[in-house]
Structure formats: structure tokens, C-alpha cells
Amino acid sequence: MSKSCILKHFGSYAELEPCHEDLLCSLEKSPRKINAETVLCHEGDIAEAFYTVLSGWLFSYRNMEDGTRQVLDIFVPGDVIGLREFAFTHRLTSVAALTEAEVCEFPKSRMAEIFSNSVLLSSLFFAIGAREQAVLLERLVNLGRRSATQKLAHLTLELLSRLERTNTFSQNEFRMPLPQHVLADALGLSTVHVSRTFTELKEEGLMFRDNNHIQIPNIKRLKDFAGFSPYYLNESVPLDSRN
Amino acid sequence: MSKSCILKHFGSYAELEPCHEDLLCSLEKSPRKINAETVLCHEGDIAEAFYTVLSGWLFSYRNMEDGTRQVLDIFVPGDVIGLREFAFTHRLTSVAALTEAEVCEFPKSRMAEIFSNSVLLSSLFFAIGAREQAVLLERLVNLGRRSATQKLAHLTLELLSRLERTNTFSQNEFRMPLPQHVLADALGLSTVHVSRTFTELKEEGLMFRDNNHIQIPNIKRLKDFAGFSPYYLNESVPLDSRN
DNA sequence: CGCCAGATTGAGATCCATCAAGCGTAGTGG
DNA sequence: CCACTACGCTTGATGGATCTCAATCTGGCG
Numbered sequence: 001m002s003k004s005c006i007l008k009h010f011g012s013y014a015e016l017e018p019c020h021e022d023l024l025c026s027l028e029k030s031p032r033k034i035n036a037e038t039v040l041c042h043e044g045d046i047a048e049a050f051y052t053v054l055s056g057w058l059f060s061y062r063n064m065e066d067g068t069r070q071v072l073d074i075f076v077p078g079d080v081i082g083l084r085e086f087a088f089t090h091r092l093t094s095v096a097a098l099t100e101a102e103v104c105e106f107p108k109s110r111m112a113e114i115f116s117n118s119v120l121l122s123s124l125f126f127a128i129g130a131r132e133q134a135v136l137l138e139r140l141v142n143l144g145r146r147s148a149t150q151k152l153a154h155l156t157l158e159l160l161s162r163l164e165r166t167n168t169f170s171q172n173e174f175r176m177p178l179p180q181h182v183l184a185d186a187l188g189l190s191t192v193h194v195s196r197t198f199t200e201l202k203e204e205g206l207m208f209r210d211n212n213h214i215q216i217p218n219i220k221r222l223k224d225f226a227g228f229s230p231y232y233l234n235e236s237v238p239l240d241s242r243n
Numbered sequence: 244m245s246k247s248c249i250l251k252h253f254g255s256y257a258e259l260e261p262c263h264e265d266l267l268c269s270l271e272k273s274p275r276k277i278n279a280e281t282v283l284c285h286e287g288d289i290a291e292a293f294y295t296v297l298s299g300w301l302f303s304y305r306n307m308e309d310g311t312r313q314v315l316d317i318f319v320p321g322d323v324i325g326l327r328e329f330a331f332t333h334r335l336t337s338v339a340a341l342t343e344a345e346v347c348e349f350p351k352s353r354m355a356e357i358f359s360n361s362v363l364l365s366s367l368f369f370a371i372g373a374r375e376q377a378v379l380l381e382r383l384v385n386l387g388r389r390s391a392t393q394k395l396a397h398l399t400l401e402l403l404s405r406l407e408r409t410n411t412f413s414q415n416e417f418r419m420p421l422p423q424h425v426l427a428d429a430l431g432l433s434t435v436h437v438s439r440t441f442t443e444l445k446e447e448g449l450m451f452r453d454n455n456h457i458q459i460p461n462i463k464r465l466k467d468f469a470g471f472s473p474y475y476l477n478e479s480v481p482l483d484s485r486n
Numbered sequence: 487c488g489c490c491a492g493a494t495t496g497a498g499a500t501c502c503a504t505c506a507a508g509c510g511t512a513g514t515g516g
Numbered sequence: 517c518c519a520c521t522a523c524g525c526t527t528g529a530t531g532g533a534t535c536t537c538a539a540t541c542t543g544g545c546g
Contacts, residue, residue, distance in 0.1 A: 062384055065470055070384045084380070087373035088478060092380060115358070115365040122358040122365055129372045130330035136379040137327070137335060141305055141313045143386040144431030148502070179524065188387030190503050195526055227308055235331060391534075422492065433535055438494055454543090487546100494541070501534080509526070516519085 004028060006052040006104070008166050009078035010124055020121055023114070028052060028104040040081075040095040040103065047085040049105045053077050056101025057177050060093040061185065071186035074098075074159065074178070078166040083129055086111065099177050134232040143188050146227065148197045151187045153207060153226035156214060161230045173215040247271060249295040249347070251409050252321035253367055263364055266357070271295060271347040283324075283338040283346065290328040292348045296320050299344025300420050303336040304428065314429035317341075317402060317421070321409040326372055329354065342420050377475040386431050389470065391440045394430045396450060396469035399457060404473045416458040 031054050053075050060073040072093055114121045142154050184191040201207040206222050208215040216222050274297050296318050303316040315336055357364045385397050427434040444450040449465050451458040459465050
């Protein structure tokens with residue numbers, strides 16, 4: 001976490017040369033701390049910047065008229081927040097922090113520099129947008145055609161898989177700082193049912209949760225159960241680094 | 244439909260100059276006809292090209308292990324198919340035609356020409372990707388937090404709104420060539436329930452469907468009912484056309 | 487005329503939501 | 517140190533939305 005986390009993230013897609021690293025770093029302003037449970041931006045705000053996540057977890061959501069809420073993204077270190085608002089003047093969703101977090105602002109207007117100076121970085125940004133789409137797609141499948149237990153297992157596996165990209169840790173346990181009501185709003189369930197679903201997964205021996213700590217005794221068994229295949233997160237076109 | 248439909252689509256986002264038009268057109272191969280009900284590509288195929296839709300409707304889907312299916316995109320003339328596979332070597336979904344259709348292949352590898360030759364077109368492609376994300380986002384909200392009647396109304400309004408971008412027609416009726424089982428797979432419902440839902444909407448006087456023909460007596464009332472706001476489809480940053 | 491796919495309708499079952507109560511832990515103030 | 521509170525989680529009972537299975541209907545088409 002010492003250097004720009006975005007470099008680590010981008011570097012996991014393609015070999016970056018110093019000129020690319022300089023350009024990327026020049027876009028990031030100095031990091032800004034956010035407390036847990038605070039809102040970074042509101043739906044409808046003017047959208048002038050992206051954010052890159054240095055540390056901590058955040059999530060985006062939409063508040064519905066009937067008082068319910070839909071959680072749309074969950075952001076972990078290395079992610080870019082708000083890329084999709086490149087095409088919009090206003091924020092499509094609100095964003096709030098789940099834990100204490102650090103983000104770097106990154107003015108939207110400077111994308112033009114990327115596009116005019118580096119084909120590789122243009123491709124990379126485009127690829128990251130494409131990957132975000134793949135994640136949304138998979139979540140659509142999750143909401144549309146899976147049971148509550150599968151939904152919960154699948155989302156957990158997705159997050160575990162995404163964390164493995166930039167962090168390394170024991171494969172079968174990790175910290176997932178999402179309270180049950182956030183999971184509920186991400187999966188289209190009620191918080192009560194999320195609780196029941198966790199106990200069901202526990203009784204099946206598939207997954208254990210204690211105070212935000214997740215433990216998975218047998219990853220393969222859980223993946224089979226949830227219908228999870230990680231290729232939508234990990235397989236990617238190698239991009240060469242000419243320019 | 245005489246000229247490239249993609250020009251019309253791209254032109255609706257920004258003022259295109261002749262050089263842009265030439266570059267775009269040079270990417271498109273000659274159109275290819277597809278019969279209704281045939282598969283254009285399969286999940287897992289090598290993904291070497293995008294397609295632009297000249298005419299007709301298509302959809303993308305994922306077949307699940309348990310025999311169910313999730314429909315993920317619905318494509319209408321002017322749309323780009325497969326942009327998100329820029330970052331993947333293999334197709335994430337299968338794509339099939341709903342009606343007789345014409346598509347133009349567009350080799351993925353040539354995106355590099357776009358990135359190196361035109362900042363405007365790079366921005367435009369990026370913006371189109373962002374807009375696709377916004378559509379997926381909204382569909383996530385739809386699946387997660389709305390009732391069956393709202394889901395169906397919302398999807399219909401989305402398609403109507405998207406058609407209005409490139410076509411012009413009477414605002415309160417249009418042809419929507421999606422059989423009920425496709426709607427069911429798009430909304431995470433059973434076909435039986437889609438049928439019931441249509442009759443419910445009919446009884447409420449909100450929406451009528453007869454043989455793929457949709458009629459909406461009072462658009463505003465339906466939008467209120469469905470929680471539909473079109474800003475995620477229509478509002479966009481104006482991009483200037485330098486370079 | 488018969489057939490087939492799409493659509494409708496009915497009855498019963500299932501999954502999940504809602505409401506309500508209770509539990510445990512962390513924090514707060516007296 | 518001890519109420520007191522607040523929040524997240526759990527558990528039970530009940531109801532509702534939607535699914536499944538099955539039968540029927542309709543329109544197009546060979």
C-alpha cells in the first residue's frame with residue numbers, strides 16, 4: 001500500500017513502463033481519508049471526478065422511493081469508483097464507506113490526456129470498464145436466477161476472488177466488512193433472510209461467518225454450490241505495452 | 244437505415260466530422276444477415292469481434308447448469324454487441340437473434356486504431372461503455388428491488404426509451420418482439436408469471452400487449468408506477484469534436 | 487386438418503418478506 | 517462499576533409473491 005494502489009491494480013493487467021506510471025500518478029491528487037459510515041458522494045451530485053481506492057471498503061447504492069435500497073457496487077482497494085459516470089454529468093448512485101478508507105480524487109476531465117497520450121492506458125481504462133461490466137453481468141445472473149444461499153455464496157466468492165488480485169492471504173478465510181443489511185440490499189433480500197441464509201450455509205458446512213470474518217472450509221465445494229466460475233474476473237486479454 | 248446505423252448512433256452522442264465518419268465506417272465489414280431464432284455466438288467462443296446492429300433485435304444470455312437461463316442484454320438497431328469482451332479472450336454470453344437481423348462485424352483488434360487516431364472516438368467508445376454500465380445498473384435495481392409488475396413495466400419503458408434515440412415513432416405504442424419466455428428470463432420470473440403480470444397491467448390500464456405490440460395509454464402514469472427515470476439513458480456529457 | 491409454439495388459467499407448494507420479540511456486545515454517561 | 521442505550525444479529529410465526537405442474541386455448545403454418 002506504500003505506492004499508488006492504482007499502479008498495482010493497473011499493473012496486474014499489463015506491463016507498465018515508467019512513462020505510463022508517471023502519467024497515471026500525475027492524475028491522482030493526494031489521498032483523502034474517509035471515516036466509516038460516511039457518504040462520499042450523493043446520487044444526483046455533479047460528477048467531476050473518479051476516485052481510486054487506496055485502502056478500505058466502500059459501496060455504492062441507490063435509495064428507492066419506497067424506502068428500500070439497492071446496493072450496486074462494492075469497492076475494495078485498487079478499484080476505481082465512478083468510471084461509468086464518464087458519460088454523465090450527475091452521479092448515478094451514492095457512495096459511502098464501509099470502513100475507514102482512503103481515496104484519491106482523479107478529475108474526469110483529464111481522461112482526455114490519457115486518450116491523447118497513451119494507447120496502452122486508453123486500452124487499460126477501457127478494459128477496466130469492460131471488466132466492471134462483466135461483474136455487473138454476473139451479479140445480474142445472481143439476482144435473476146439463483147437462490148438466496150447461492151446468491152450469498154456467490155457474492156462472497158466474487159469478493160474473495162477480487163481481493164486476491166491485489167492482496168495475498170490465506171485462501172479460505174478473510175475479512176468481509178459488510179453488515180448483513182448491506183448484503184441484503186446487495187442481493188435483493190431482507191436482512192432477516194440473510195441471517196437465516198448464513199445459518200443454513202453454516203449447517204451445510206459450506207461457509208462460516210463470525211463478526212465479519214468469513215471462513216470457507218472447502219472452496220471448491222462452495223464454488224460448485226454457487227455456480228461460481230472466476231473467469232469473468234481473472235481471464236483477460238494481454239495488452240502489449242507499445243506506447 | 245440507409246447509411247451505417249452506427250454513425251447515427253454515435254452521432255447522437257457528439258457531432259461527428261467526416262474524418263471520424265470515415266474511420267468508423269472503415270471498421271465495419273459488410274453487413275451479414277441473420278435469421279430469427281438463430282445463434283450469433285456462443286458463450287466460451289473466442290471473442291475476436293464486436294458487432295454493430297443495423298436492423299433487427301437480438302439478445303444475449305447465459306444458460307445455467309440447472310437448465311434455467313438469464314437474459315442479460317437486449318440489442319436494438321444502433322447498439323454495439325460485445326464491447327465488454329474487449330477485456331476477455333472468450334465470450335461471456337451467448338447471443339441470438341429475436342427477429343431477422345443484420346449485423347456488421349467489427350474486429351476487436353482495430354480498437355487500437357481508434358485509440359491512436361482519435362481522441363473523440365476514444366471518448367465516444369468509452370462513453371458508450373459507460374452507458375451500457377448504467378443500463379446494467381438500472382437492471383440490477385430492477386431485479387433486486389422491484390415487484391414483477393414494476394419489473395415488466397420498467398424494462399418495457401427502458402426499451403421504448405432506447406428506441407427513441409435512433410428511431411422516431413408514436414410515443415405510446417411500439418413493437419417489442421420479445422416472447423414472454425424471453426421477458427421471463429430477462430426479469431428472473433417464470434413465463435407463467437409474466438403472463439399473469441401482463442394481465443394485471445392490463446387490468447390496471449397501465450399497459451397493453453397484443454402479439455408483440457405494446458400500447459401505453461399514459462406514459463407518465465406508467466413511469467411513476469415503475470419508478471422509471473430516463474436520465475440514465477439520455478443525459479450525457481457533451482463531448483467536443485476536436486480531433 | 488392437424489400440429490406446434492406461445493399464451494392463458496387454475497391449484498397447490500415454496501421461498502422469502504414482514505412483523506415482532508429477544509439476545510449479545512460495544513459504547514456512553516452517571 | 518453499573519444502568520442504559522443502540523446496533524447488529526437471531527429466532528419464531530404468519531402472510532404474500534411467485535414458482536411449479538398441468539390443462540386448456542389460440543393462432544399460424546405445413
